[in-house]
C-alpha cells in the first residue's frame with residue numbers, strides 16, 4: 001500500500017502538469033468557529049473528494065513538478081526522485097487515511113450517534129469512584145465491555161478493568177482512562193445538565209476519558225476495523241493523588257500484560273489538542289510530628305508538635321525553586337490535635353513536590369527533609385528545659401517517576417497527526433498522569449484529552465461542555481488507526 005501511494009506521488013510529480021496539482025496540494029478542511037474553539041467538519045469537497053489535510057508543503061510539490069522545476073537536469077531529477085521516494089514514506093498514513101471510505105463512514109457515524117455517549121458519560125460520572133473505592137464503577141465498565149462483545153473483559157487483582165480487542169500481529173496498544181476521582185464517597189456526584197453543559201464532580205476528569213474508550217470500541221466494531229495491533233482497553237484505578245498510579249503500576253510491573261505492552265494512550269479529561277509526552281516526577285510525603293501531649297496550661301513548657309509543624313512550614317515555604325525545569329511544591333493538608341485547650345500529641349501534614357527533572361526534584365526533597373528536621377529540632381531545643389522530646393515520622397505517600405516519549409515515536413506522531421486531521425493545532429506538554437509509568441520504563445506513551453470542553457477539575461465546580469465532543473472521539477479513532485499504520489511502517 002505504502003509503495004503504491006509512493007509511486008502514485010512519483011508518477012504524479014513526473015507526468016502531470018501543474019493544472020492537476022490541486023488534487024495533491026493542501027486542501028484545508030472547512031473551518032468554523034464555535035464557542036471560540038476552532039473546529040472542522042469532515043465533509044466532501046465540491047468534486048466529491050474527501051477533504052484531507054495533506055501535509056505536503058506546496059514548495060515541495062512545486063519542486064516535484066518537472067514543469068515548474070527550473071533545474072531539469074537528469075542528475076537533479078534522479079536526486080529529486082530519491083528525495084520524493086524517501087519523503088513519501090511518512091506521508092503515506094497522513095494522506096490516505098481520510099480518503100479511506102471505511103474511515104470516513106466511521107467518522108460520520110461517530111458524529112451522528114454521539115448523543116448516546118453524553119448520556120453514558122453522565123451515567124459513569126454518577127457512580128462514585130473515590131480513591132481506593134473504584135469497584136462499583138469498575139464493574140459497570142467491565143459489563144459495558146462485555147455487552148459490546150468482549151466477553152473476556154475482567155477486573156484484575158489491583159482493580160483495573162481489562163478488555164482486549166485482538167489484532168492480527170504481536171503488538172499491543174493500551175488505550176486507557178482512569179476510574180478514580182479525587183472525591184470522597186460522601187460527596188454528591190449527581191450531574192446537573194443544562195443543554196450541552198454538564199456540571200458534576202469528575203464529569204470531565206475522567207468520565208470523559210472512560211466514555212471515549214467505549215465509543216472507540218463501538219467505532220472499531222461498527223466500522224469493522226481489523227487492526228494489526230491488539231487494542232487493550234484499560235480503565236485504571238488509583239491515578240489521582242494518594243492512588244499514586246497504583247493501577248498503571250500494577251499493569252506494567254505485575255499484571256498479566258507486564259512486558260507485553262508496546263505503546264500506551266491515556267485519555268484524561270476534557271479538551272483538545274495537547275499531546276502529553278513528558279512526565280512530571282513527583283514525590284509526596286505525610287509528615288507526622290509526635291509528642292507527649294497534655295493540658296494547654298497545666299503541661300505548658302513541654303514540646304508542642306503543632307509549634308514544630310509551624311516551624312517546618314515556615315522554613316520550607318521560603319524555598320526558592322527554578323522556573324525551568326518547572327519545579328513546584330505545596331503543603332496540601334494539615335491536621336491533628338484534640339481541642340483548643342490541649343497540647344496535641346500528634347499533628348500531620350501532606351506535601352506534594354514536583355519537577356520535570358529528577359535531579360531537581362531530589363534537591364527539593366533534600367531541602368524539604370532538612371526543613372522538617374530543623375523545625376522539629378528548633379522546638380526540642382526551645383523546650384529542652386522540660387525534658388521532653390518530639391519525634392517525627394516521614395512517610396512517602398507518593399512517588400511518580402519521570403520519562404519522555406520521543407516525538408519520533410509512532411504513538412506521538414499518531415496523537416499529533418490525528419489532532420491535525422480533525423482541525424486542531426496540537427502541541428506537546430508535560431504532566432503527571434498514568435503515562436508516567438510507561439514513560440519511565442521507556443515504553444512510548446502519551447496522554448491526550450477526550451474532546452469537548454471542560455474545566456474546574458479537582459474543584460467543586462467541575463464542568464463539561466459536550467458541544468462538538470464527537471470530534472474528540474473521531475480524533476481518538478484516527479489516532480489508533482494511524483498508530484497501526486505508522487507502526488507497520490517502522
Ligand SMILES: [Zn+2]
Pocket residue numbers: 178205206239268269
Ligand atoms: Zn485525570
